[in-house]
Amino acid sequence: xxxxxxxxxTLVQPVGSPLSLECTVEGTSNPNLYWYRQAAGRGLQxxxxxxxxxxxxSEVPQNLSASRPQDRQFIxxxxxxxxxxxxxxxxxxxxxxxxxxxxxxxxxxxxIL
Amino acid sequence: GDSVTQMEGPVTLSEEAFLTxxxxxxxxxxxxxxxxVQYPGEGLQLLLKATKAxxxxxxxxxxxxxxxxxxxxxxxxxxxQVSDSAVYFCALKNNQGGKLIFGQGTELSVxx
Numbered sequence: 666x667x668x669x670x671x672x673x674x675t676l677v678q679p680v681g682s683p684l685s686l687e688c689t690v691e692g693t694s695n696p697n698l699y700w701y702r703q704a705a706g707r708g709l710q711x712x713x714x715x716x717x718x719x720x721x722x723s724e725v726p727q728n729l730s731a732s733r734p735q736d737r738q739f740i741x742x743x744x745x746x747x748x749x750x751x752x753x754x755x756x757x758x759x760x761x762x763x764x765x766x767x768x769x770x771x772x773x774x775x776x777i778l
Numbered sequence: 779g780d781s782v783t784q785m786e787g788p789v790t791l792s793e794e795a796f797l798t799x800x801x802x803x804x805x806x807x808x809x810x811x812x813x814x815v816q817y818p819g820e821g822l823q824l825l826l827k828a829t830k831a832x833x834x835x836x837x838x839x840x841x842x843x844x845x846x847x848x849x850x851x852x853x854x855x856x857x858x859q860v861s862d863s864a865v866y867f868c869a870l871k872n873n874q875g876g877k878l879i880f881g882q883g884t885e886l887s888v889x890x
Contacts (some may be wrong), residue, residue: 671821697876699877708880708882708883709822709867709880709883711877711878714876714877716876755821755822757822759876761876763810763871763876764810764827764829764871765876766810766812766824766827766871766878767824767871767878768824769814769821769822769823770821771820771821772820772821774819
C-alpha cells in the first residue's frame with residue numbers, strides 16, 4: 666500500500682534562517698505531489714504542485730520554493746524565513762487519474778521566532 | 779472559477795445527535811467531490827468521496843450524496859460520538875491539473 670512520510674513533525678526556526686522540509690511517497694510511481702500551508706483558522710492554501718521530476722508549478726508568489734529531485738520526493742525550501750512563514754505545512758500526493766483523491770502526510774508545524 | 783462553500787462553524791452537538799454539515803460547490807463540467815477530516819494536530823484524512831451525480835459516499839457512519847441539481851454534497855451522520863470532534867473539509871477536484879479546491883472547513887465539537 667502507499668504511504669507518505671513528512672518530516673520533521675515540528676520545527677522552530679529563527680527569522681532569516683533557511684528551511685528544508687522533506688516529503689516522500691512509497692508504493693506508487695509518478696504521483697502528483699502537493700505542498701499546502703494551513704495558517705491558524707484552518708484554511709488550506711496550495712503552495713506548489715508537481716506532475717513530474719523537475720516540474721514545479723507555483724500557486725502563489727512567496728518566500729518559498731519547491732523542488733522534486735526524484736519521482737517520489739518533494740522538498741519545500743526557503744533561503745531566509747520570515748515571521749509570516751509560520752504555519753502548518755502539509756504534503757500530499759495523488760494518482761494522476763482524474764477522479765483520485767489526494768492523500769496527506771501528518772504535517773510539519775513550523776514556528777518562526 | 780471553481781469554489782466550495784461550507785457552513786460556518788463551530789458546530790456543537792451532544793453525543794448521539796444527528797449531524798449535517800452543508801457543502802455547496804460551483805464548478806464547470808463534472809467534478810469529483812470529497813470530504814476530509816482533520817483531527818487536532820494531524821494531517822487531513824480522506825473520509826469519503828463521490829465521482830458522479832447521485833453517487834453516495836459513505837465511511838465510518840458518515841454519508842454524503844452528490845446532488846448535481848442542487849450542486850451540493852452535504853455530510854451527514856445519524857449519531858455522532860465525542861471521537862468525531864474534528865474539522866471537516868469539503869473539496870472538489872476538476873480536470874485542471876488534479877488540484878483540489880477546498881472549502882474553509884467546519885469545526886465540529888461533540889460533548890458527552
